[in-house]
Amino acid sequence: MLEKLISFDTVSRNSNLDLITFVQQLLKNYGIESVLIHDANNTKANLLATIGPAIEGGVVLSGHTDVVPIDGQEWTSDPFTMTKRGGRLYGRGTADMKSFIAIILGALDALTKSSLKSPIHLAFSYDEEVGCIGVPSLIREIKKSVPKPRAVIVGEPTGMKVVSAQKGITDVRTIVVGHEAHSSQTHSGVSAIMVAAELIQYIRNLAADIAVKGTHDHHFEPDHTTISVNLIRGGTAVNILAGNCTFQWDIRSLPSEDPMVYVEQFKKHCADVVLPRLHAISPACNIESSIQASAPPLRFEADSGAEQLCRMLTGDNDVRAVSYAAEAGHFQQNDISAVICGPGSIAQAHQPNEYIDVEQVKMGTRFLYDLINHLSR
Ligand SMILES: [Zn+2]
Incomplete structure (x- = not known):
């Protein structure tokens, strides 16, 4: 059979x-x-x-x-x-x-x-x-x-x-819209890939924080909620500031934790810290995050x-x-x-x-x- x-x-x-x-x-x-x-x-x-x-x-x-x-x-x-x-x-x-x-x-x-x-x-x-x-x-x-x-x-x-x-899954897609310009003119454009790199570093720090200060449950291996970025795509040419970059991240959360807390924290960081800086160069810049899949x-x-x-x-x-x-x-x-x-x-x-x-x-x-x-x- x-x-x-x-x-x-x-x-x-x-x-x-x-x-x-x-x-x-x-x-x-x-x-x-x-x-x-x-x-x-x-x-x-x-x-x-x-x-x-x-x-x-x-x-x-x-x-x-x-x-x-x-x-x-x-x-x-x-x-x-x-x-x-x-x-x-x-x-x-x-x-x-x-x-x-x-x-x-x-x-x-x-x-x-x-x-x-x-x-x-x-x-x-x-x-x-x-x-x-x-x-x-x-x-x-x-x-x-x-x-x-x-x-x-x-x-x-x-x-x-x-x-x-079992842990829960929350898969998030983040789309960064930059502003294309000649790569020599970094003051007049926004490379979406550079922004994405910064955001991924933020997620990395968040994950490291959770590993140390978050909830621990020894029944799980590893014994805490984890976050990782595992897909990324963006840009058109090496001499054009990238107009867009999309990356996807994966949260594996302990049953006792609400993964949306981390998604909201990330969104708040984007809205309060990152976007204002991008908008000063181009109002068309944007960062959008949405849940792609989840399992309780x-x-x-x-x-x-x-x-x-x-x-x-x-x-x-x-x-x-x-x-x-x-x-x-x-x-x-x-x-x-x-x-x-x-x-x-x-x-x-x-x-x-x-x-x-x-x-x-x-x-x-x-x-x-x-x-x-x-x-x-
Ligand atoms: Zn299976």
């Missing part, structure tokens, strides 16, 4: 419909009806299905169907052909996170033959890797058509450990339905948090308790030669069968 899922090139910029249609047909073969929730262009879809009685107290198994690109990465085998080498299964999405979905689909026979007293809901999303774009409409559909579930298990790779908190954090919620269930099934009682974002925060934000617990290691995710240990797939499979047994009692 994993081999089949890996063969679909579901890099987020592509359609995931071939994979989703395959899953829908497979479910149908087992007599399981599913609903697709399409994006605005009808090129992508979430899938929602229920196995077992349509009553409250079910468990949602949540996974994303998209994968990150392979551009510029050196792979020793075809990323979209699953390859087994020495106890490992290689391919894009083996760790993040098609194995979790493959384990579920591989257990459809057992799932349909079991006598579930509480339902299992399958919630497979699109575009998680580009800012959790698909999951909001999927959750809306769950709230509309599914009797309230007791828990969501997001099967991102945690080595089958129970993760009960997953907050610790001791003894939540999801946490209790997964601790009981895995025997893992340690308190864990991750710094990457997942869809768990979205579910929690909608009053459905969630944890992250799935096979594989995040260390292999997004990497060239991404792999999952066969042992992890076995652990994930055992976990699912234990869940089925538990819900059948």
